Amino acid sequence: MKILVCISNVPDTTSKINFTDENRAFDTQGVTYIINPNDEFGLTRAIWLQQQEEATVTVATVGEASCEPILRKCLAIGADNAVRIDAFPEDGFYVASQLAAYAEKEAFDLVITGRESIDYNGGMVGAMLANYLEMPYLANCIQLEKEGESILLQREIDGGKENLKGKLPLVIGAQKGLVEEKDLIIPNMRGIMQARQKPLEVVTPIESEASSSIKSYEKPPAKGHVKLVDTGDIDQLIDLLQNEANAI
Numbered sequence: 001m002k003i004l005v006c007i008s009n010v011p012d013t014t015s016k017i018n019f020t021d022e023n024r025a026f027d028t029q030g031v032t033y034i035i036n037p038n039d040e041f042g043l044t045r046a047i048w049l050q051q052q053e054e055a056t057v058t059v060a061t062v063g064e065a066s067c068e069p070i071l072r073k074c075l076a077i078g079a080d081n082a083v084r085i086d087a088f089p090e091d092g093f094y095v096a097s098q099l100a101a102y103a104e105k106e107a108f109d110l111v112i113t114g115r116e117s118i119d120y121n122g123g124m125v126g127a128m129l130a131n132y133l134e135m136p137y138l139a140n141c142i143q144l145e146k147e148g149e150s151i152l153l154q155r156e157i158d159g160g161k162e163n164l165k166g167k168l169p170l171v172i173g174a175q176k177g178l179v180e181e182k183d184l185i186i187p188n189m190r191g192i193m194q195a196r197q198k199p200l201e202v203v204t205p206i207e208s209e210a211s212s213s214i215k216s217y218e219k220p221p222a223k224g225h226v227k228l229v230d231t232g233d234i235d236q237l238i239d240l241l242q243n244e245a246n247a248i
């Protein structure tokens with residue numbers, strides 16, 4: 001089985017976010033980047049399949065050279081190969097087209113993306129990639145097991161969970177639940193040393209155009225001041241909840 005795990009390089013949620021060029025560009029100065037958490041859940045599941053089914057795991061991202069430390073971490077976690085498509089990820093359409101061009105050539109059996117990235121929360125790359133590859137797509141996937149030639153799947157839906165059975169090839173959108181946070185693989189020294197010897201291929205992007213562009217960024221409004229109410233002043237509390245917070 002050949003598995004492709006699509007990786008997004010995202011800012012750590014503890015990073016301070018700023019913008020430049022009159023709020024038209026994201027300021028990367030001093031920002032720490034991590035593997036997109038939803039992608040990491042998918043990668044961990046792929047490593048389990050690698051161990052159980054002798055699968056080959058390749059990770060791929062669309063990005064510039066600054067993304068390579070994240071790919072090296074994926075190799076240290078256990079991926080066999082890493083691919084960087086040498087282009088700036090302009091939008092979801094562009095990223096999906098680049099990943100699809102690479103995946104078509106390699107004929108992967110299972111393609112794993114994150115449900116969404118934690119920076120833009122677009123949640124579109126997995127579905128568009130599946131469309132390009134003409135494969136079924138399952139979003140919000142929280143269970144994936146191989147049983148003979150069949151794949152047993154479970155996903156979250158409004159109000160519950162849905163159990164499904166399918167066959168490869170397949171694209172899934174991974175999220176927490178596919179594995180739990182406690183099961184995420186932390187690279188050890190041996191894995192880090194081995195990662196240096198594993199291949200990291202740089203691929204030339206295909207001709208493709210973004211279908212959208214960012215006009216500007218805007219931070220959310222600052223939170224208002226906190227009003228403290230004496231524990232014995234119930235009337236004031238009710239008044240504030242009714243007339244200011246509109247909560248009751």
